[in-house]
Structures are given as structure tokens and as C-alpha cells.
Amino acid sequence: MTGRAFATPEGPVAVQGAPEELIEAFRELAPDWPECPSDGAIGTVSVTTEAAGLRMTSTGYDTPDFLFEPGLGAGNGLAGCLIHTFVAASRDWIALHAAAVEVEGELLVLAGDMMAGKSTLTMALSALGGRIWCDDRLPVRQTADGDEGMALGLRPKLRWPLPVSTPEAFRGHVAARRGPEEGAMRLIVPQTGEQAGFDARLPVVRLILLDRRDGAGAPVLSAPPLGDAVRRLVPCAFAPHLGPAGLLARLRSLVEGASCDLMTYEDTFDAAAMLTGKAWT
């Protein structure tokens, strides 16, 4: 068991009761998230080991506990608890269930549910020259100049095996960055310069709402009405500290402060090609 603390923009978050195997799994995912003294901790993530897995609770927010099987999934769960704890410590922050990739200096935020293929889209954009920000969770801070997304340096994950339709160029790209794997989850280890480091920030200038559907055909971008955009973002947002009315106001501000598109698509690789203006070769 270990008592540790990890640095966040709002102050240290303590972690108590974490078995060493959990910290090792977390480090596979988050190799650069700095540890720090726990003095002045803004919250504590408590881990208890049960027969069914690792239960994690946080003093930072009041939502149901999470139970994880030991391994990379639990490491990912700890990262989520750390993010949620510091986000809930300040009204400036929310967390989006979203991917984010820097393309030609602009941060594209890609929000969608689990079936949208955010991780594959993240890696596809990376293979076409984008810089990885995150593939699953993006802390977003409201500043006087607008919203900014924060990178945590978390390694992206891919579900394995890749679809039959995967371009060979993409297969080669991920094969050269193969990281630890567990079940159907495979971590990707980006090469130098391919991923933004811990605490890098960029303004959220482009928000893309992912609507992946069988039979949708070639990817199409359209401008959603404000209400539709906010409706789609509500299930992607974590902000229990704002309350429901505050969350709606915050998401409205996010949508109005960025160029917001709805992307309807069927094939993730076609979508990445359209967003970057590059073809798979």
C-alpha cells in the first residue's frame, strides 16, 4: 500500500490505499504525471481492495464509487479519479469525455460517446500528422480569453484487433508504437514530439461533435443548432460542482466560444482524412 500525491493545476491530490500494482498500471498510462508532497491536498482518492476489484472514491465529488479489475483498466480509473477531483475543485474547470488533437496549431476537440471511436480517431489524426492531446478525457478551463484544453500526457489506447478496413499505413503506424496490452486494450507509446506533455494548454477553437453511424457514408460536417450541440455535450461532460443549470450555461459558453460542427460519419479513417485534408497512402 502506498500514500502518495499527484500534482494538478488546483493543488495536490492525495491517493491513499493504492496497491503498488495499481501505481505501476497508472504509470504505464501516465508516465509523466508528476508526483508531489501531499501538503495542502485539495482532495483524496481512496482505494480499497475488494474481492471484486479495486474500489475508488474521492473526497472531491459525490458520485457513485467506481470498481475496477486490477490492471490497466484500474490505472485508467485512477487517472479519471485524479482528473475529476481537481476539476471539481474549481468552477473554472469541467472535464469532457472527448478526444483532442492539435492539427496545424489548432486544438480539435472531438466529443462523443463510447461508440464514436475517439481513440481510433485520435491515433488516425496522429498518423496523419496531428499532435495527440488526449483520446478520452479532456480537462477544460474557462479563462478570460475563452476555454483552454489541458493535456495530461496520457498514453492513448486502442481496442484490439483493429477493424478489417484499417488502412495498412495506420497498421504500420501503430505497430511502431506498440505499448503494453491487456485483453482487448492496447496502449500506444507515441514517439518524441507526437504528444503534448503534461499541463500543455491550447485554446479550444474547434469543437466537433461525433455522430458515427452505420450507413452514414462519407463524412459530412454541418453546423448544429445551439440546443442540439448542448444536448449532445451534456452526457459527455463531468461537472458535478456546477449543478445542472450551471453545467448547461457552461456548455453553452463552450459551444458559443468555439467553431462547432457536427460530424456524421461511418469510417473513422475517412473522417481523419477529411479533418486533416490528407489521404492514406
Next chain:
Amino acid sequence: MSLLQRAPGVNVQDMDGDLFMVKRDSGEIWHLDRMAAAIWHALEEPSDRDDLLVLFSEAFPETPAATLAGDLDRALDELRAGGLII
């Protein structure tokens, strides 16, 4: 026929015509589709189902009555299930 009315304890946010309802007790967020939003607006004063059907029939004369009635009943069921009207 019993009167339908807006449930108490519901806050409304209008985003360019899209209505979001926030239930104060549970914190649940509901987004209303067009029909449900129209019903909500119509229930500024309590009304019954048949009066609502007449109102919508006048507003959408090109829509077949059976279609309109089906859409109205479906939306009323959803609003009731969500506790947004009583």
C-alpha cells in the same frame, strides 16, 4: 377530462428555441423535442389533451389528424414520465 399542467420545481433554459428542463429535486436535465416544447409553451395555462389537439390541428392543418394525435400522445407520455407535467 383532467387538466394538464406544468409540474412545479422545474427550471427552464431556452437556447435559441431549444428547451432544457432542470428538475430542482433530482438535478436531472431533459431536452425537449419540438412537439414537447410546443406542449410546454401551450401549458403556460393548464389545458386538457383535447384542447391541445385542437390547438395543434389549427397550427399544423397540413398534418393528418391521426399523425398529430399520435405525436401529441407520445410527447405527453414522455413529459409525464419525466415528471415535467402533471
